[in-house]
Amino acid sequence: MYDAPFTRRLFLQRGCALASLAATVPCFIERSAFGMLGNPLLSSQPGVPDHRILVVVQLGGGNDGLNTVVPYGDPEYFKVRPNLALQAPGPSGNGVSLQLDQQRGLGLHPALAPLKSLYDEGFVSVVQGVGYPNPNRSHFTSMDIWHTGRLDAKGSGWIGRYFDATCNGTPIPEGSVAVGRTAPLAMEGNIQKPISFESPELFRWLGEDLHPALKDPYEAINRAGALAGTGGDTQKDFLMRTALDAQVASGRILAAVAKAPLVRYPETSLARQLRTIGAMIRAEMPTRVYYATIGGFDTHGGQNTRHAQLLRQVAEAIEPFQRDLKAQGNDARVVTMVFSEFGRRVKQNGANGTDHGTAAPVFVIGTGVKPGIVGTHPSLTDLDQGDLKYGIDFRSVYASLLGDWMKAPADQILRGNFPSAGVVRA
């Protein structure tokens, strides 16, 4: 059914030369038409590599950076965290960190073992002490700061502005996709709006489950945009176009996820999200930026068990995702950034947990990254009100992803000149 007659692709192939359409048809139709032809090299902007993809994984709640990238070489770490500190690498066991860099005395949380193997293969950049001036310790505000890329937390999202700056004034359907209930502020542009769906099974009309006879008339209604009205610009034309786009995209996404992935993913929420993203990349969706989220990092009490579970879920989702991309032959096209709105207080609290803090590490993963450790670990003694001082502004990480990876005007998008953190190979 998804290859039913009236896809826009067929419409275009049926003899409407693109050149003649260009004058009357909004730009995004051309873009989606190109996207749907499945040839990533057919960029409408010369020199822009349309085929590069950014995946953002958000750790909501404030991930404890000090128990993620572990400064075991610093005796102060064990003093401030008597019950929470992870041990220096040694014979593997509960609470023993994995060796990241012996010289610097840095380890990784043992639950991150799958990430460690990606690191050992040279696919991971660990950016240390990422934050911003005058840190805000409210979840919402700090998350908004990360999303807007602005210290006043106001305005559109940094990914949204990436599209606004590169899409010639018209939005790209499925340009940015959040697998989740709602799309994050980061993806809201003034022009580009993200789409989001919790699971691909919901990215379709549920009415067809009511009775089999509803399917055909429904498709006739929603695919009519290919035949009529596509060139016009009335409200109805616009809706007909979007309805057709939705049918085509839904068909492609459902077909994509129906195929078994090339590797096995665990049955966790984050792994399901990344599996969907992997399937969409494999299906050559025109999507340039994907977003996945996992919450629960607000570990005020009883942190050890909970934090280990969460990090395990993250690593055990990212590792198969990376393998999947490699098996697809798409690994060189995709870079994944993992971040949280803030780290946590240096000193543990009275409930074997940690309170809201400031700077924390960011991971950037992919075959295109410049592997290794970026920046120095923030000092555990030179603190600002009990919190770490950041070393790398998060917008420098964005600058690298936008400028070095997506080849976009990072200064314009970030409204300022932030030196690239250099996390991807130029």
Place this chain on the structure above:
Amino acid sequence: MDHPLTPLLKKDFDFAAAQHLLNRAGFGGTPQQVRALVELGLDDALELIVEFDASDRKRTKKDEGDAPARDRGPLFVHGDFKPDVLREETPEERAELARAREAKDEETIARLQALRQQRERDDREQLALMQKTWLQRMIETPRPFEEKLTLFWHGHFATGYRTIENSWHMAIQNETLRRLGSGDFQTLARAIISDPAMLRYLDNNQNRRRSPNENLARELMELFTLGEGNGYTERDIKEGARALTGRTYRGNDYYFDRQQFDSAPKTILGRTGNLDGDGFVSTILERPECPRFIAWKFYRFFVNDAPTLSPEGKECIERLADEFRRNDGRIRPTLRTLFRSRHFYAPENRLAVVKSPTQLVVQTIRSLGTPPREMKSLVDAGDLMGQQLFQPPSVKGWDGGRSWINTATLFVRQNVVVYLVTGRRPKGFDWNESEMKYDSFPLVAHLRDGQGGLDAHETIRAVASFALGGSIASERIEQLERFLDGLDQTGRETAITNDRIKALLCLIGAMPEYQLC
């Protein structure tokens, strides 16, 4: 000479026109309600809708005692809303906390923090209840225009809970918008610069004599009254911010902090004097840009939100601005003139507004007569469609128009109609049974022949043209007939059943044009 605001001829106020009026000034109505408006005629229909309080008094003088009606007027006085849900620590708690910090008594500190966190959770729950309560009000109110205006002003003076994290302040603002939203604009604008939620949202609680914060002054001109760059300068913003110094809140109340007020003379928009907040507002409202900007906002919300304005549309806005000025900024008579005008009913303005998610949900319920089902699910659906009440995305409010629509929201929109009509949730696969059954027959009651039978073709045409609000393309009829034909391949069964009407409504709700009103 005719112009866009020339009144519609009385004879032209037919069923489609009355339905259009009820959709735009409110959230639609059943065929019976629309027919009642046609019988009243344009002027009385407007009186009924726009002068809702007078109409209420006439209708219900006898039957109501002193108890406030739950379906109109103040909303959050009913039920379990708590003004102090987010109270500050008591002096005793503060003292206890100080002692505990002194003694490094981690246990007590943690306990007090837990109490605070509990209050914050309660506050978020109260906000969720407010969302459901307001949506329910929109579905039930006999004064749809009152709620439609409240929703309009909520998008205009947009304030987000996420930033202020205080549900009761949002409730206070919502009541202010409801109480003053049909009055005069000056009073409304002055109330807004005394509104705790807005003062916090735009940081005016930090606007002090020695360190002015320009946020409120800027948005007051840019988004609330004049429009971006319309006749003011950065200097006016700086001077305006000084006029707003000292306006803050204490607890749930507006508070004027005289110590922080900058009482030196200022020059704003060419007027010099010892201006305060009210003086700043009157100065702005004297500018011709203000009525024009508000008229434009009205036009996009109530008349047409296509990306480009027609020449008649532009003229309509100019004249509406004049009307607004002539009415001394009174909102009700201005909109009444608009709703009476020929331009409002012109073919190019029918089905020319993209339904907001709230409009889509409430209008579907009010016009098709579906059960309202679960408010929680409808609030969630609103969120998925891009409109969460009390959570506009920014101080700009919702962009509206085409920005509501993308491939993902379109599916949610189609699925929410399926949910309302059938009880099938937008998420998951469980059905709501029993009292939630939807009886669709009232939609077609007037079509029954002598024997009480229903003609299939006529039913399709009537249901579709009613649900879509007017003219319906012949291919749409054919598509719906094909569905019934598909069911009746034996050629025997042609009866119109409740389930078949529901299935037709699901298909109609999935038509691109169903997104328009």
